[in-house]
Amino acid sequence: MKRNILPLIGMVAGILLIFASISVNSNIMSFVDAPSLIITLVGSFCALLISFPFNTLKKVPALLKKLMFTPEDDLKGLIDRITELARKSRTEGILSIESEIEELNNPLLIHGLEMVVDGTDIDTIENILNIELDQMEDRHSIGHEVFLKWGEYAPAFGMIGTLIGLIAMLGDLQDPSLIGSGMATALITTFYGSFLANLIFLPIAKNLEVQTANELKANEMIVEGVLALQRGDNPRVIEQKLSSYLSQKEKQGKDEKEDLEVAEELTR
Known part of the structure:
Protein backbone atom coordinates (compact mmCIF):
# COMPACT_ATOMS: atom_id res chain seq x y z
CA MET A 1 0.00 0.00 0.00
CA LYS A 2 1.19 3.51 -0.77
CA ARG A 3 -0.05 6.82 0.61
CA ASN A 4 -2.06 8.87 -1.87
CA ILE A 5 -2.76 12.43 -0.72
CA LEU A 6 -3.86 13.69 -4.14
CA PRO A 7 -7.62 13.13 -3.44
CA LEU A 8 -7.30 15.07 -0.17
CA ILE A 9 -5.43 17.90 -1.92
CA GLY A 10 -8.09 18.09 -4.64
CA MET A 11 -10.92 18.10 -2.10
CA VAL A 12 -9.35 20.80 0.10
CA ALA A 13 -8.43 22.92 -2.94
CA GLY A 14 -11.99 22.66 -4.27
CA ILE A 15 -13.49 23.68 -0.92
CA LEU A 16 -11.12 26.63 -0.59
CA LEU A 17 -11.90 27.73 -4.14
CA ILE A 18 -15.64 27.74 -3.44
CA PHE A 19 -15.19 29.57 -0.13
CA ALA A 20 -12.97 32.15 -1.82
CA SER A 21 -15.59 32.73 -4.52
CA ILE A 22 -18.30 33.15 -1.87
CA SER A 23 -16.23 35.57 0.23
CA VAL A 24 -15.55 37.78 -2.81
CA ASN A 25 -19.22 38.19 -3.72
CA SER A 26 -21.00 38.00 -0.34
CA ASN A 27 -20.76 37.20 3.34
CA ILE A 28 -19.73 33.58 3.82
CA MET A 29 -21.95 33.29 6.92
CA SER A 30 -25.00 33.74 4.70
CA PHE A 31 -24.20 30.31 3.26
CA VAL A 32 -24.15 28.64 6.67
CA ASP A 33 -27.46 27.09 7.66
CA ALA A 34 -27.56 24.10 10.01
CA PRO A 35 -31.12 22.90 9.19
CA SER A 36 -30.33 22.92 5.47
CA LEU A 37 -27.16 20.90 6.05
CA ILE A 38 -29.05 18.41 8.21
CA ILE A 39 -31.75 17.95 5.58
CA THR A 40 -29.18 17.40 2.82
CA LEU A 41 -26.54 15.31 4.61
CA VAL A 42 -28.58 13.37 7.17
CA GLY A 43 -31.55 12.98 4.83
CA SER A 44 -29.40 11.50 2.05
CA PHE A 45 -27.71 9.17 4.57
CA CYS A 46 -31.14 7.97 5.70
CA ALA A 47 -31.85 7.09 2.07
CA LEU A 48 -28.62 5.06 2.08
CA LEU A 49 -29.87 3.17 5.15
CA ILE A 50 -32.87 2.11 3.08
CA SER A 51 -30.79 1.27 -0.01
CA PHE A 52 -27.98 -0.79 1.56
CA PRO A 53 -27.68 -3.28 4.43
CA PHE A 54 -26.16 -1.80 7.58
CA ASN A 55 -23.21 -4.22 7.38
CA THR A 56 -22.34 -2.63 4.03
CA LEU A 57 -22.54 0.92 5.39
CA LYS A 58 -20.26 -0.01 8.29
CA LYS A 59 -17.49 -0.41 5.72
CA VAL A 60 -17.62 3.27 4.73
CA PRO A 61 -14.78 4.36 7.10
CA ALA A 62 -12.56 1.58 5.73
CA LEU A 63 -13.40 2.68 2.19
CA LEU A 64 -12.33 6.23 3.02
CA LYS A 65 -9.05 4.84 4.32
CA LYS A 66 -8.63 2.98 1.02
CA LEU A 67 -9.04 6.33 -0.72
CA MET A 68 -5.88 7.59 0.98
CA PHE A 69 -3.89 4.34 0.76
CA THR A 70 -4.00 2.82 -2.71
CA PRO A 71 -2.63 -0.66 -3.52
CA GLU A 72 0.75 -0.65 -5.19
CA ASP A 73 0.21 -2.68 -8.37
CA ASP A 74 3.63 -3.57 -9.77
CA LEU A 75 2.52 -5.23 -12.99
CA LYS A 76 6.06 -5.36 -14.35
CA GLY A 77 7.25 -7.05 -11.18
CA LEU A 78 4.40 -9.57 -11.42
CA ILE A 79 5.28 -10.38 -15.03
CA ASP A 80 8.94 -10.91 -14.13
CA ARG A 81 7.98 -13.16 -11.20
CA ILE A 82 5.57 -15.31 -13.22
CA THR A 83 8.08 -15.59 -16.08
CA GLU A 84 10.79 -16.62 -13.63
CA LEU A 85 8.50 -19.32 -12.20
CA ALA A 86 7.70 -20.52 -15.72
CA ARG A 87 11.41 -20.88 -16.52
CA LYS A 88 12.06 -22.82 -13.32
CA SER A 89 9.04 -25.05 -13.95
CA ARG A 90 10.21 -25.75 -17.49
CA THR A 91 13.77 -26.71 -16.49
CA GLU A 92 13.26 -28.34 -13.08
CA GLY A 93 9.66 -29.51 -13.19
CA ILE A 94 6.41 -28.08 -11.86
CA LEU A 95 7.04 -29.26 -8.29
CA SER A 96 10.16 -27.09 -8.12
CA ILE A 97 8.10 -23.92 -7.76
CA GLU A 98 6.39 -25.13 -4.58
CA SER A 99 9.12 -23.61 -2.41
CA GLU A 100 8.75 -20.29 -4.26
CA ILE A 101 5.05 -19.97 -3.41
CA GLU A 102 5.80 -19.19 0.24
CA GLU A 103 7.70 -16.06 -0.78
CA LEU A 104 4.73 -14.58 -2.66
CA ASN A 105 2.26 -12.11 -1.12
CA ASN A 106 -0.55 -12.07 -3.70
CA PRO A 107 -3.38 -14.37 -2.51
CA LEU A 108 -4.76 -15.02 -6.00
CA LEU A 109 -1.35 -15.92 -7.41
CA ILE A 110 -0.61 -18.16 -4.43
CA HIS A 111 -3.92 -20.02 -4.78
CA GLY A 112 -3.47 -20.43 -8.52
CA LEU A 113 0.07 -21.78 -8.23
CA GLU A 114 -0.95 -24.15 -5.44
CA MET A 115 -3.56 -25.67 -7.74
CA VAL A 116 -0.98 -25.94 -10.53
CA VAL A 117 1.46 -27.75 -8.22
CA ASP A 118 -1.34 -30.06 -7.01
CA GLY A 119 -1.99 -31.09 -10.62
CA THR A 120 -5.49 -29.60 -10.88
CA ASP A 121 -6.74 -29.61 -14.47
CA ILE A 122 -6.67 -26.32 -16.31
CA ASP A 123 -10.46 -25.97 -16.73
CA THR A 124 -11.00 -26.30 -12.98
CA ILE A 125 -8.26 -23.78 -12.24
CA GLU A 126 -9.76 -21.30 -14.69
CA ASN A 127 -13.26 -21.70 -13.25
CA ILE A 128 -12.12 -21.29 -9.64
CA LEU A 129 -9.93 -18.25 -10.33
CA ASN A 130 -12.65 -16.57 -12.40
CA ILE A 131 -15.10 -17.07 -9.54
CA GLU A 132 -12.60 -15.45 -7.18
CA LEU A 133 -12.25 -12.55 -9.63
CA ASP A 134 -16.02 -12.07 -9.73
CA GLN A 135 -16.24 -12.13 -5.93
CA MET A 136 -13.42 -9.62 -5.62
CA GLU A 137 -15.09 -7.28 -8.11
CA ASP A 138 -18.40 -7.55 -6.25
CA ARG A 139 -16.74 -6.76 -2.90
CA HIS A 140 -14.86 -3.77 -4.22
CA SER A 141 -17.79 -2.39 -6.21
CA ILE A 142 -19.78 -1.98 -2.97
CA GLY A 143 -17.84 1.17 -2.02
CA HIS A 144 -18.30 2.61 -5.48
CA GLU A 145 -22.05 1.94 -5.37
CA VAL A 146 -22.47 3.47 -1.88
CA PHE A 147 -20.83 6.78 -2.75
CA LEU A 148 -22.40 6.85 -6.21
CA LYS A 149 -25.86 6.57 -4.67
CA TRP A 150 -24.97 9.12 -2.00
CA GLY A 151 -23.97 11.48 -4.80
CA GLU A 152 -27.38 10.93 -6.40
CA TYR A 153 -29.38 11.35 -3.19
CA ALA A 154 -27.66 14.52 -1.90
CA PRO A 155 -28.89 16.86 -4.70
CA ALA A 156 -32.36 15.30 -4.46
CA PHE A 157 -32.57 16.07 -0.73
CA GLY A 158 -31.15 19.52 -1.44
CA MET A 159 -34.09 20.10 -3.76
CA ILE A 160 -36.49 18.76 -1.11
CA GLY A 161 -35.06 21.26 1.36
CA THR A 162 -35.49 24.05 -1.17
CA LEU A 163 -39.12 23.09 -1.76
CA ILE A 164 -39.75 23.05 1.99
CA GLY A 165 -38.26 26.55 2.27
CA LEU A 166 -40.28 27.86 -0.68
CA ILE A 167 -43.54 26.42 0.68
CA ALA A 168 -42.87 27.99 4.08
CA MET A 169 -42.01 31.32 2.47
CA LEU A 170 -44.99 31.41 0.12
CA GLY A 171 -47.28 30.46 2.98
CA ASP A 172 -46.51 33.76 4.67
CA LEU A 173 -46.25 36.72 2.26
CA GLN A 174 -47.36 39.42 4.68
CA ASP A 175 -43.99 41.17 4.45
CA PRO A 176 -42.79 41.33 0.79
CA SER A 177 -39.39 42.65 1.93
CA LEU A 178 -38.59 39.22 3.39
CA ILE A 179 -39.09 37.38 0.09
CA GLY A 180 -35.47 37.92 -1.03
CA SER A 181 -33.88 36.59 2.16
CA GLY A 182 -36.41 33.77 2.31
CA MET A 183 -35.63 32.74 -1.25
CA ALA A 184 -31.88 32.78 -0.51
CA THR A 185 -32.36 30.59 2.56
CA ALA A 186 -34.51 28.15 0.58
CA LEU A 187 -31.85 27.79 -2.12
CA ILE A 188 -29.03 26.97 0.33
CA THR A 189 -30.06 23.30 0.52
CA THR A 190 -29.75 23.00 -3.26
CA PHE A 191 -26.26 24.48 -2.95
CA TYR A 192 -25.34 21.98 -0.21
CA GLY A 193 -26.65 19.06 -2.26
CA SER A 194 -24.70 20.01 -5.37
CA PHE A 195 -21.58 20.81 -3.34
CA LEU A 196 -21.54 17.48 -1.47
CA ALA A 197 -22.34 15.43 -4.56
CA ASN A 198 -19.89 16.96 -7.03
CA LEU A 199 -16.92 17.66 -4.78
CA ILE A 200 -17.08 14.77 -2.30
CA PHE A 201 -19.37 11.80 -2.98
CA LEU A 202 -19.12 11.37 -6.78
CA PRO A 203 -15.33 11.93 -6.93
CA ILE A 204 -14.84 9.35 -4.16
CA ALA A 205 -17.06 6.90 -6.07
CA LYS A 206 -15.00 7.42 -9.24
CA ASN A 207 -11.72 6.98 -7.36
CA LEU A 208 -12.88 3.65 -5.89
CA GLU A 209 -14.13 2.53 -9.31
CA VAL A 210 -10.72 3.24 -10.89
CA GLN A 211 -8.94 1.39 -8.08
CA THR A 212 -11.18 -1.63 -8.61
CA ALA A 213 -10.54 -1.58 -12.37
CA ASN A 214 -6.76 -1.45 -11.83
CA GLU A 215 -6.82 -4.32 -9.35
CA LEU A 216 -9.05 -6.36 -11.62
CA LYS A 217 -6.62 -5.80 -14.49
CA ALA A 218 -3.72 -7.07 -12.37
CA ASN A 219 -5.69 -10.13 -11.25
CA GLU A 220 -6.77 -10.95 -14.81
CA MET A 221 -3.12 -10.90 -15.77
CA ILE A 222 -2.32 -13.27 -12.91
CA VAL A 223 -5.03 -15.71 -14.05
CA PRO A 235 8.40 -18.59 -20.75
CA ARG A 236 9.18 -16.06 -23.45
CA VAL A 237 5.67 -16.45 -24.89
CA ILE A 238 4.19 -16.05 -21.40
CA GLU A 239 6.19 -12.84 -20.87
CA GLN A 240 5.08 -11.40 -24.20
CA LYS A 241 1.45 -12.32 -23.58
CA LEU A 242 1.40 -10.78 -20.10
CA SER A 243 3.20 -7.67 -21.34
CA SER A 244 0.12 -6.91 -23.43
CA TYR A 245 -1.56 -5.86 -20.16
CA LEU A 246 0.95 -3.03 -19.74
CA SER A 247 0.49 0.48 -21.04
CA GLN A 248 2.87 1.77 -23.72
CA LYS A 249 4.78 3.76 -21.12
CA GLU A 250 5.12 0.73 -18.84
CA LYS A 251 6.31 -1.39 -21.77
CA GLN A 252 8.99 1.18 -22.61
CA GLY A 253 10.15 1.19 -19.00
CA LYS A 254 10.30 -2.59 -18.99
CA ASP A 255 12.29 -2.68 -22.24
CA GLU A 256 14.76 -0.12 -20.89
CA LYS A 257 15.21 -2.19 -17.73
CA GLU A 258 15.84 -5.35 -19.75
CA ASP A 259 18.36 -3.56 -21.98
CA LEU A 260 20.17 -2.30 -18.91
CA GLU A 261 20.31 -5.79 -17.42
CA VAL A 262 21.68 -7.22 -20.68
CA ALA A 263 24.35 -4.48 -20.81
CA GLU A 264 25.38 -5.16 -17.21
CA GLU A 265 25.58 -8.88 -17.97
CA LEU A 266 27.85 -8.29 -21.00
CA THR A 267 30.23 -6.06 -19.01
CA ARG A 268 30.86 -8.70 -16.35
Whole structure:
Protein backbone atom coordinates (compact mmCIF):
# COMPACT_ATOMS: atom_id res chain seq x y z
CA MET A 1 0.00 0.00 0.00
CA LYS A 2 1.19 3.51 -0.77
CA ARG A 3 -0.05 6.82 0.61
CA ASN A 4 -2.06 8.87 -1.87
CA ILE A 5 -2.76 12.43 -0.72
CA LEU A 6 -3.86 13.69 -4.14
CA PRO A 7 -7.62 13.13 -3.44
CA LEU A 8 -7.30 15.07 -0.17
CA ILE A 9 -5.43 17.90 -1.92
CA GLY A 10 -8.09 18.09 -4.64
CA MET A 11 -10.92 18.10 -2.10
CA VAL A 12 -9.35 20.80 0.10
CA ALA A 13 -8.43 22.92 -2.94
CA GLY A 14 -11.99 22.66 -4.27
CA ILE A 15 -13.49 23.68 -0.92
CA LEU A 16 -11.12 26.63 -0.59
CA LEU A 17 -11.90 27.73 -4.14
CA ILE A 18 -15.64 27.74 -3.44
CA PHE A 19 -15.19 29.57 -0.13
CA ALA A 20 -12.97 32.15 -1.82
CA SER A 21 -15.59 32.73 -4.52
CA ILE A 22 -18.30 33.15 -1.87
CA SER A 23 -16.23 35.57 0.23
CA VAL A 24 -15.55 37.78 -2.81
CA ASN A 25 -19.22 38.19 -3.72
CA SER A 26 -21.00 38.00 -0.34
CA ASN A 27 -20.76 37.20 3.34
CA ILE A 28 -19.73 33.58 3.82
CA MET A 29 -21.95 33.29 6.92
CA SER A 30 -25.00 33.74 4.70
CA PHE A 31 -24.20 30.31 3.26
CA VAL A 32 -24.15 28.64 6.67
CA ASP A 33 -27.46 27.09 7.66
CA ALA A 34 -27.56 24.10 10.01
CA PRO A 35 -31.12 22.90 9.19
CA SER A 36 -30.33 22.92 5.47
CA LEU A 37 -27.16 20.90 6.05
CA ILE A 38 -29.05 18.41 8.21
CA ILE A 39 -31.75 17.95 5.58
CA THR A 40 -29.18 17.40 2.82
CA LEU A 41 -26.54 15.31 4.61
CA VAL A 42 -28.58 13.37 7.17
CA GLY A 43 -31.55 12.98 4.83
CA SER A 44 -29.40 11.50 2.05
CA PHE A 45 -27.71 9.17 4.57
CA CYS A 46 -31.14 7.97 5.70
CA ALA A 47 -31.85 7.09 2.07
CA LEU A 48 -28.62 5.06 2.08
CA LEU A 49 -29.87 3.17 5.15
CA ILE A 50 -32.87 2.11 3.08
CA SER A 51 -30.79 1.27 -0.01
CA PHE A 52 -27.98 -0.79 1.56
CA PRO A 53 -27.68 -3.28 4.43
CA PHE A 54 -26.16 -1.80 7.58
CA ASN A 55 -23.21 -4.22 7.38
CA THR A 56 -22.34 -2.63 4.03
CA LEU A 57 -22.54 0.92 5.39
CA LYS A 58 -20.26 -0.01 8.29
CA LYS A 59 -17.49 -0.41 5.72
CA VAL A 60 -17.62 3.27 4.73
CA PRO A 61 -14.78 4.36 7.10
CA ALA A 62 -12.56 1.58 5.73
CA LEU A 63 -13.40 2.68 2.19
CA LEU A 64 -12.33 6.23 3.02
CA LYS A 65 -9.05 4.84 4.32
CA LYS A 66 -8.63 2.98 1.02
CA LEU A 67 -9.04 6.33 -0.72
CA MET A 68 -5.88 7.59 0.98
CA PHE A 69 -3.89 4.34 0.76
CA THR A 70 -4.00 2.82 -2.71
CA PRO A 71 -2.63 -0.66 -3.52
CA GLU A 72 0.75 -0.65 -5.19
CA ASP A 73 0.21 -2.68 -8.37
CA ASP A 74 3.63 -3.57 -9.77
CA LEU A 75 2.52 -5.23 -12.99
CA LYS A 76 6.06 -5.36 -14.35
CA GLY A 77 7.25 -7.05 -11.18
CA LEU A 78 4.40 -9.57 -11.42
CA ILE A 79 5.28 -10.38 -15.03
CA ASP A 80 8.94 -10.91 -14.13
CA ARG A 81 7.98 -13.16 -11.20
CA ILE A 82 5.57 -15.31 -13.22
CA THR A 83 8.08 -15.59 -16.08
CA GLU A 84 10.79 -16.62 -13.63
CA LEU A 85 8.50 -19.32 -12.20
CA ALA A 86 7.70 -20.52 -15.72
CA ARG A 87 11.41 -20.88 -16.52
CA LYS A 88 12.06 -22.82 -13.32
CA SER A 89 9.04 -25.05 -13.95
CA ARG A 90 10.21 -25.75 -17.49
CA THR A 91 13.77 -26.71 -16.49
CA GLU A 92 13.26 -28.34 -13.08
CA GLY A 93 9.66 -29.51 -13.19
CA ILE A 94 6.41 -28.08 -11.86
CA LEU A 95 7.04 -29.26 -8.29
CA SER A 96 10.16 -27.09 -8.12
CA ILE A 97 8.10 -23.92 -7.76
CA GLU A 98 6.39 -25.13 -4.58
CA SER A 99 9.12 -23.61 -2.41
CA GLU A 100 8.75 -20.29 -4.26
CA ILE A 101 5.05 -19.97 -3.41
CA GLU A 102 5.80 -19.19 0.24
CA GLU A 103 7.70 -16.06 -0.78
CA LEU A 104 4.73 -14.58 -2.66
CA ASN A 105 2.26 -12.11 -1.12
CA ASN A 106 -0.55 -12.07 -3.70
CA PRO A 107 -3.38 -14.37 -2.51
CA LEU A 108 -4.76 -15.02 -6.00
CA LEU A 109 -1.35 -15.92 -7.41
CA ILE A 110 -0.61 -18.16 -4.43
CA HIS A 111 -3.92 -20.02 -4.78
CA GLY A 112 -3.47 -20.43 -8.52
CA LEU A 113 0.07 -21.78 -8.23
CA GLU A 114 -0.95 -24.15 -5.44
CA MET A 115 -3.56 -25.67 -7.74
CA VAL A 116 -0.98 -25.94 -10.53
CA VAL A 117 1.46 -27.75 -8.22
CA ASP A 118 -1.34 -30.06 -7.01
CA GLY A 119 -1.99 -31.09 -10.62
CA THR A 120 -5.49 -29.60 -10.88
CA ASP A 121 -6.74 -29.61 -14.47
CA ILE A 122 -6.67 -26.32 -16.31
CA ASP A 123 -10.46 -25.97 -16.73
CA THR A 124 -11.00 -26.30 -12.98
CA ILE A 125 -8.26 -23.78 -12.24
CA GLU A 126 -9.76 -21.30 -14.69
CA ASN A 127 -13.26 -21.70 -13.25
CA ILE A 128 -12.12 -21.29 -9.64
CA LEU A 129 -9.93 -18.25 -10.33
CA ASN A 130 -12.65 -16.57 -12.40
CA ILE A 131 -15.10 -17.07 -9.54
CA GLU A 132 -12.60 -15.45 -7.18
CA LEU A 133 -12.25 -12.55 -9.63
CA ASP A 134 -16.02 -12.07 -9.73
CA GLN A 135 -16.24 -12.13 -5.93
CA MET A 136 -13.42 -9.62 -5.62
CA GLU A 137 -15.09 -7.28 -8.11
CA ASP A 138 -18.40 -7.55 -6.25
CA ARG A 139 -16.74 -6.76 -2.90
CA HIS A 140 -14.86 -3.77 -4.22
CA SER A 141 -17.79 -2.39 -6.21
CA ILE A 142 -19.78 -1.98 -2.97
CA GLY A 143 -17.84 1.17 -2.02
CA HIS A 144 -18.30 2.61 -5.48
CA GLU A 145 -22.05 1.94 -5.37
CA VAL A 146 -22.47 3.47 -1.88
CA PHE A 147 -20.83 6.78 -2.75
CA LEU A 148 -22.40 6.85 -6.21
CA LYS A 149 -25.86 6.57 -4.67
CA TRP A 150 -24.97 9.12 -2.00
CA GLY A 151 -23.97 11.48 -4.80
CA GLU A 152 -27.38 10.93 -6.40
CA TYR A 153 -29.38 11.35 -3.19
CA ALA A 154 -27.66 14.52 -1.90
CA PRO A 155 -28.89 16.86 -4.70
CA ALA A 156 -32.36 15.30 -4.46
CA PHE A 157 -32.57 16.07 -0.73
CA GLY A 158 -31.15 19.52 -1.44
CA MET A 159 -34.09 20.10 -3.76
CA ILE A 160 -36.49 18.76 -1.11
CA GLY A 161 -35.06 21.26 1.36
CA THR A 162 -35.49 24.05 -1.17
CA LEU A 163 -39.12 23.09 -1.76
CA ILE A 164 -39.75 23.05 1.99
CA GLY A 165 -38.26 26.55 2.27
CA LEU A 166 -40.28 27.86 -0.68
CA ILE A 167 -43.54 26.42 0.68
CA ALA A 168 -42.87 27.99 4.08
CA MET A 169 -42.01 31.32 2.47
CA LEU A 170 -44.99 31.41 0.12
CA GLY A 171 -47.28 30.46 2.98
CA ASP A 172 -46.51 33.76 4.67
CA LEU A 173 -46.25 36.72 2.26
CA GLN A 174 -47.36 39.42 4.68
CA ASP A 175 -43.99 41.17 4.45
CA PRO A 176 -42.79 41.33 0.79
CA SER A 177 -39.39 42.65 1.93
CA LEU A 178 -38.59 39.22 3.39
CA ILE A 179 -39.09 37.38 0.09
CA GLY A 180 -35.47 37.92 -1.03
CA SER A 181 -33.88 36.59 2.16
CA GLY A 182 -36.41 33.77 2.31
CA MET A 183 -35.63 32.74 -1.25
CA ALA A 184 -31.88 32.78 -0.51
CA THR A 185 -32.36 30.59 2.56
CA ALA A 186 -34.51 28.15 0.58
CA LEU A 187 -31.85 27.79 -2.12
CA ILE A 188 -29.03 26.97 0.33
CA THR A 189 -30.06 23.30 0.52
CA THR A 190 -29.75 23.00 -3.26
CA PHE A 191 -26.26 24.48 -2.95
CA TYR A 192 -25.34 21.98 -0.21
CA GLY A 193 -26.65 19.06 -2.26
CA SER A 194 -24.70 20.01 -5.37
CA PHE A 195 -21.58 20.81 -3.34
CA LEU A 196 -21.54 17.48 -1.47
CA ALA A 197 -22.34 15.43 -4.56
CA ASN A 198 -19.89 16.96 -7.03
CA LEU A 199 -16.92 17.66 -4.78
CA ILE A 200 -17.08 14.77 -2.30
CA PHE A 201 -19.37 11.80 -2.98
CA LEU A 202 -19.12 11.37 -6.78
CA PRO A 203 -15.33 11.93 -6.93
CA ILE A 204 -14.84 9.35 -4.16
CA ALA A 205 -17.06 6.90 -6.07
CA LYS A 206 -15.00 7.42 -9.24
CA ASN A 207 -11.72 6.98 -7.36
CA LEU A 208 -12.88 3.65 -5.89
CA GLU A 209 -14.13 2.53 -9.31
CA VAL A 210 -10.72 3.24 -10.89
CA GLN A 211 -8.94 1.39 -8.08
CA THR A 212 -11.18 -1.63 -8.61
CA ALA A 213 -10.54 -1.58 -12.37
CA ASN A 214 -6.76 -1.45 -11.83
CA GLU A 215 -6.82 -4.32 -9.35
CA LEU A 216 -9.05 -6.36 -11.62
CA LYS A 217 -6.62 -5.80 -14.49
CA ALA A 218 -3.72 -7.07 -12.37
CA ASN A 219 -5.69 -10.13 -11.25
CA GLU A 220 -6.77 -10.95 -14.81
CA MET A 221 -3.12 -10.90 -15.77
CA ILE A 222 -2.32 -13.27 -12.91
CA VAL A 223 -5.03 -15.71 -14.05
CA GLU A 224 -3.65 -15.64 -17.58
CA GLY A 225 -0.14 -16.26 -16.27
CA VAL A 226 -1.21 -19.17 -14.05
CA LEU A 227 -3.11 -20.85 -16.90
CA ALA A 228 -0.17 -20.39 -19.27
CA LEU A 229 2.15 -21.91 -16.70
CA GLN A 230 -0.19 -24.88 -16.27
CA ARG A 231 -0.25 -25.39 -20.05
CA GLY A 232 3.54 -25.40 -20.08
CA ASP A 233 3.82 -22.46 -22.47
CA ASN A 234 7.25 -21.16 -23.38
CA PRO A 235 8.40 -18.59 -20.75
CA ARG A 236 9.18 -16.06 -23.45
CA VAL A 237 5.67 -16.45 -24.89
CA ILE A 238 4.19 -16.05 -21.40
CA GLU A 239 6.19 -12.84 -20.87
CA GLN A 240 5.08 -11.40 -24.20
CA LYS A 241 1.45 -12.32 -23.58
CA LEU A 242 1.40 -10.78 -20.10
CA SER A 243 3.20 -7.67 -21.34
CA SER A 244 0.12 -6.91 -23.43
CA TYR A 245 -1.56 -5.86 -20.16
CA LEU A 246 0.95 -3.03 -19.74
CA SER A 247 0.49 0.48 -21.04
CA GLN A 248 2.87 1.77 -23.72
CA LYS A 249 4.78 3.76 -21.12
CA GLU A 250 5.12 0.73 -18.84
CA LYS A 251 6.31 -1.39 -21.77
CA GLN A 252 8.99 1.18 -22.61
CA GLY A 253 10.15 1.19 -19.00
CA LYS A 254 10.30 -2.59 -18.99
CA ASP A 255 12.29 -2.68 -22.24
CA GLU A 256 14.76 -0.12 -20.89
CA LYS A 257 15.21 -2.19 -17.73
CA GLU A 258 15.84 -5.35 -19.75
CA ASP A 259 18.36 -3.56 -21.98
CA LEU A 260 20.17 -2.30 -18.91
CA GLU A 261 20.31 -5.79 -17.42
CA VAL A 262 21.68 -7.22 -20.68
CA ALA A 263 24.35 -4.48 -20.81
CA GLU A 264 25.38 -5.16 -17.21
CA GLU A 265 25.58 -8.88 -17.97
CA LEU A 266 27.85 -8.29 -21.00
CA THR A 267 30.23 -6.06 -19.01
CA ARG A 268 30.86 -8.70 -16.35
